[in-house]
Amino acid sequence: MNSFSIKTENLSKSFGAVKALKGVSFDFSEGLLHGLIGSNGAGKTTAMRLLAGLLRPSSGSITYFKDGKAADFAEFRPGLAYMPQQASLYPDLSIEEHLEFFRALYRLDAETYARRSAGLLEITRLGKFLKRRAGQLSGGMYKKLGLMCALLQSPSALLLDEPTNGVDPISRREFWELLYGLAADRVLVIVSTAYMDEAERCARVHLLDDGTLLASGEPRAVLEEAGAAGFEEIFIRRGKGAER
Amino acid sequence: MNGFDLNRAYSVARKEVMHILRDPFTLVLALGLPVMLVTFFGYAIDFEVRDIKLAVSDLDQGPAARRLKEIFTSSGYFIPVEAGSGTVGMLDSGKADAALFIEPGFSRTVMGGGPVTAQFIMDGSDNSKAAAVSGYLAGIQRSAAFKLGGAATPEGLAVETRFLYNAELNSQWFTIPGLAAIIIGLLAILLTALTVAREWENGSMELLLSTPVRPIEIIAGKLAPYALLVLGGVFFVYLSSRFVFGVPFAGSRPLFLAFCLLYVVSALSQGLFISVATRQQQVAMQFAMIIGLLPSLLLSGFIFPVESMPPFFNYFTMILPPRWFMEAVRGIFLKGAGLRELALPFLALLALSAALLALALKKFKTDMEP
Numbered sequence: 001m002n003s004f005s006i007k008t009e010n011l012s013k014s015f016g017a018v019k020a021l022k023g024v025s026f027d028f029s030e031g032l033l034h035g036l037i038g039s040n041g042a043g044k045t046t047a048m049r050l051l052a053g054l055l056r057p058s059s060g061s062i063t064y065f066k067d068g069k070a071a072d073f074a075e076f077r078p079g080l081a082y083m084p085q086q087a088s089l090y091p092d093l094s095i096e097e098h099l100e101f102f103r104a105l106y107r108l109d110a111e112t113y114a115r116r117s118a119g120l121l122e123i124t125r126l127g128k129f130l131k132r133r134a135g136q137l138s139g140g141m142y143k144k145l146g147l148m149c150a151l152l153q154s155p156s157a158l159l160l161d162e163p164t165n166g167v168d169p170i171s172r173r174e175f176w177e178l179l180y181g182l183a184a185d186r187v188l189v190i191v192s193t194a195y196m197d198e199a200e201r202c203a204r205v206h207l208l209d210d211g212t213l214l215a216s217g218e219p220r221a222v223l224e225e226a227g228a229a230g231f232e233e234i235f236i237r238r239g240k241g242a243e244r
Numbered sequence: 245m246n247g248f249d250l251n252r253a254y255s256v257a258r259k260e261v262m263h264i265l266r267d268p269f270t271l272v273l274a275l276g277l278p279v280m281l282v283t284f285f286g287y288a289i290d291f292e293v294r295d296i297k298l299a300v301s302d303l304d305q306g307p308a309a310r311r312l313k314e315i316f317t318s319s320g321y322f323i324p325v326e327a328g329s330g331t332v333g334m335l336d337s338g339k340a341d342a343a344l345f346i347e348p349g350f351s352r353t354v355m356g357g358g359p360v361t362a363q364f365i366m367d368g369s370d371n372s373k374a375a376a377v378s379g380y381l382a383g384i385q386r387s388a389a390f391k392l393g394g395a396a397t398p399e400g401l402a403v404e405t406r407f408l409y410n411a412e413l414n415s416q417w418f419t420i421p422g423l424a425a426i427i428i429g430l431l432a433i434l435l436t437a438l439t440v441a442r443e444w445e446n447g448s449m450e451l452l453l454s455t456p457v458r459p460i461e462i463i464a465g466k467l468a469p470y471a472l473l474v475l476g477g478v479f480f481v482y483l484s485s486r487f488v489f490g491v492p493f494a495g496s497r498p499l500f501l502a503f504c505l506l507y508v509v510s511a512l513s514q515g516l517f518i519s520v521a522t523r524q525q526q527v528a529m530q531f532a533m534i535i536g537l538l539p540s541l542l543l544s545g546f547i548f549p550v551e552s553m554p555p556f557f558n559y560f561t562m563i564l565p566p567r568w569f570m571e572a573v574r575g576i577f578l579k580g581a582g583l584r585e586l587a588l589p590f591l592a593l594l595a596l597s598a599a600l601l602a603l604a605l606k607k608f609k610t611d612m613e614p
Contacts, residue, residue, distance in 0.1 A: 015614060052454050054612040082454035088447035092266045093259065104255030105455045149451075 003067055004079060004157040004188045005030040006051060011060035013046050020046040022211040023060060028190055028204075030065070033183040035202030035219075036192040037231060043211040044192035045085055048161040051190065052082040066156075081155035083146045085162045085192075091135025095126055095145055098134060099152065106153040113152075120148045123178060140171025147178065157188040164193060176201050196231040207231065209238055248464075252457050256465025260439065264469060270435065278427050278477035282484045285419045293376040294320065299327040299340035306351025308392055312362060315388050316344060321380050335367050342366045342377065354392050417492075420485045421577040422546045424504065425570045427477045428511050429540030434532040435470045436515025441528035444519070450612055459610050467512045474511070478504050485577070494580030503572045503586075506593045510565040511536070513600035520607045540566035565600075568593045 010023040021043045028034050028051075036044050049055040050062060053073050064076035089098060103113045121127040124144040129137070134145060143163050150158060160179075164172045176198070183189050183203065191202065199205045200219050207214040207222070214234065215222045228234045264270050298316060302309050316322045325340050334340040345363040353360045364381065368374045443449040443466075452462060482500075485491040514535055522528040540546065543557065544566035550558060561567040568589040575581035575589075583590060 049450075049612050054450065054453060056611065056613060078456060080454075082451075084447055084450045084454075086447040086450075088451040090259070090263070090446075090448060092263060097259075097262065101255055101259050102455070104252055105452075105457045107249070107251070107456075146451075153455075 003030040003186055004076065005065040005068075006157070006188070006190075007063045007065070008050075009061045009063075011047070011050060011062060012058045013043075013050060013055060014058045020211055021050070024208070024211070024213040025060075026206055026213070027216070028188060030188050031183065031186040032188065032203040033179055033201070034188075034190045035199050035205045036190060036208060037194075037196065037199045037205050038192075038208035039194055039235060041210075042194075042208040044194075044208055045161055046211075047208065048082070048085075048159050048190070048192055052080065052159050053077065054082075076157075078153075079156035080159070081150035081153060081157070082159045083150045083161065083163060085165065087142070089134040089142065089146055089149070092133055094131050094133050095137075095148075096130040098145060098149055102149045102152050108152065116152055116154060117148075120151055123181070124148055125174075138168075138171070140167045140175070143167055143171070143175060144178075147175070151182075155187065158182060158190070160189070160191045162192050162194065164195065164198065172198075196235075199231045205231070207234060209235060214238060248458070249461055253461040253465040253468075256457070256462055257468045260466055260469045263439070264473070270438075274431060274435065274473045274477070277431055278423075278480045281423050281426060282420065282481060282488075285423055286416055286484070286489055293373050293380075296322050296341045296373075296377060297325045297339065298322040299325050299331050299334045299343045301327050301331040301343065301345045303348045304346045304350040308351035308354035308360075309346045311392060312346065312350075312388060313344070315384060315391060319380065319384055319387075321377070332365070335365065340367075341373070360392075416489045417578060418574070419546070420481065420489050420491055421573050422544075422570055424478045424481045424573055425507070425540050425544055425546060425566045426537075427481060428474050428504065428507050428569070429544075429566050430533075430536040431477055432470060432474045432508055432511035433515040433518070433536035434529065435473070436467060436512050437518040437522075437528040437532040438525055439466055439470065440516060440519035441523055441525045444523035445525055453610060453612070459608050460605070463516065463605070463608060467516065470515075471508050471512060474508055475504060491577060493577055495576030496582060499583060499586070500573070500576045503569060503576070503590070503593065506590075506597050507565055507569040510593065510597040510600050513597065513604040516604040517600070517607055520604070520609060539564045540570075543567065544570040546570055562592070563596065565593055565596045568596070 006026070006028040008024060008026045010025060011021055012019065012023050013021040024043075024047070026047075036047060038044050046055065050057055062073075064071050064073055066076055066079070093101065099113075099117050103117070108116070121130075124147070126141060126144055126148070129141065134142060137145060147160070147163065150160075164175055167175065172195075179189050179191065191198075193199070199207075202219060204217065205219050205222055206216045215226065217225075219231075223229070223231070223234075226234050226237075228237070264274070300313050300316075302313065313324065317324050322342070325334070327334065327340075327343070331340070331343045331345070335343060343365045345365070347362070350360055350362065366374050366377055440449075443452065453459075482493075486493060515532060518531045518535065519528050522531060539561075542548065543550075543553075543561045543564055545561075546566075550561050550567060553561070572581075572586050572589045572593070575586055579585075
């Protein structure tokens with residue numbers, strides 16, 4: 001598997017008069033589980049879409065690295081998988097039909113597809129629900145199906161936009177265990193979340209607030225530097241500072 | 245990675261077929277609309293004006309007056325109603341649509357070979373009915389001149405009228421083949437606009453665009469099932485025309501199919517453009533109804549002849565695909581027109597379809613930019 005990493009320099013994105021992202025510089029180093037932490041409206045989805053090539057930066061740059069060398073997005077893209085925040089699966093298609101559909105999009109041969117789908121169904125424990133339609137799945141199962149569709153291509157970089165939003169605690173834990181497994185396999189995983197407790201599960205955190213980057217680094221180091229007991233406190237302090 | 249991957253397009257098409265089969269609204273619309281339109285225009289709507297209630301004020305009561313009344317009623321367009329003392333009042337009250345006044349001495353003058361006049365009054369508040377009736381009157385007048393005045397018209401000239409391609413002026417022969425334009429125009433635009441807008445609205449387009457699938461593969465895969473569905477509707481119109489309404493098909497079937505395909509491409513492109521521009525099903529549906537229905541129903545010549553429109557609208561219809569398709573369909577069905585006779589509609593439709601497709605493809609976004 002190739003090792004992927006992404007860096008941004010003064011990345012900004014505006015939608016008319018609204019500045020969603022204001023000159024942020026991220027360093028998403030390879031093979032780690034990165035958390036993009038922030039409350040609603042912080043700019044997480046905009047950042048994710050920019051990284052996935054679905055939006056164009058208003059200013060600043062994004063550099064993609066493949067095996068340590070800068071690569072064009074076209075070269076990087078085949079190894080990149082993205083799972084959007086909102087429900088993006090087809091409610092009238094079953095788990096099996098989703099996998100078959102994405103198999104064709106990724107042009108997987110029968111043997112590779114059989115191996116990967118069997119592996120994914122085992123770790124997500126969705127094997128016995130193959131015929132169930134996406135619209136009839138629970139929140140956790142739905143997210144797992146989205147993840148399976150993204151992982152079917154065996155990506156080197158995985159972008160997940162609020163994958164645990166609206167998911168029950170047990171399913172959330174299972175989901176994070178899946179992500180740990182991917183990071184252990186040297187996949188670059190970037191997860192955005194508004195749940196502060198999830199920040200501590202990441203190897204690196206990037207705290208976003210109102211389109212600006214508050215802090216970046218290992219979770220414990222970020223907390224120590226801020227002199228805060230938890231990530232929530234950092235955002236609350238920032239909010240009070242802004243009010244003054 | 246580059247190039248068009250037929251397997252990926254096929255897989256998008258296969259997924260779309262599953263959506264269609266599992267969505268009652270799409271199925272009912274696609275299968276029900278052609279049936280509804282053919283039934284509606286074939287049986288309920290008749291552009292021929294018949295059963296016009298005619299009140300006759302016969303102050304002559306002679307044989308020629310009776311003969312004149314018979315000529316009116318035997319035409320098939322008029323049914324006599326009992327005329328009271330106030331014949332004009334019957335028009336006011338709606339008990340009669342038209343009135344025929346025959347003055348005293350009418351029969352005597354006819355016998356003497358002199359010129360005679362009978363007055364016909366028509367309710368002009370419904371101008372389309374009045375216009376149709378004034379057309380019938382010319383024929384009735386000629387018939388009366390023959391039957392009352394002898395072997396020759398007063399001018400000594402016998403005029404025989406014969407209508408080519410539709411000898412009995414059967415309005416169903418005129419309308420039913422034209423329904424192909426309405427069905428393609430409405431179904432193709434509406435269904436395409438809805439299916440692509442649904443992908444945007446549900447968020448699945450974001451997921452699709454992040455995969456290696458190319459936009460052209462998404463478009464081809466999404467549109468192909470609807471093209472087949474719409475062509476199925478046209479085939480139903482063809483079968484109904486031929487075997488239910490007895491409309492002759494004098495032209496070339498491959499040419500008819502070629503025109504249908506061109507028109508389908510233009511309609512699908514319009515639907516695609518609407519969906520990309522709106523990205524919302526409800527707005528897309530409203531636009532599709534307006535763009536799909538109005539031009540094909542009102543500005544194509546389906547009901548109102550294009551030649552009779554004011555110059556501005558006459559020229560305006562030239563940029564509307566339904567106008568050219570309608571001309572071609574009627575030409576192929578009834579006149580047996582070939583490509584030589586239909587060269588202008590063919591080229592116009594080809595150019596418009598190519599332009600609309602290019603516009604839709606250009607508008608189709610490959611990212612999430614607003």
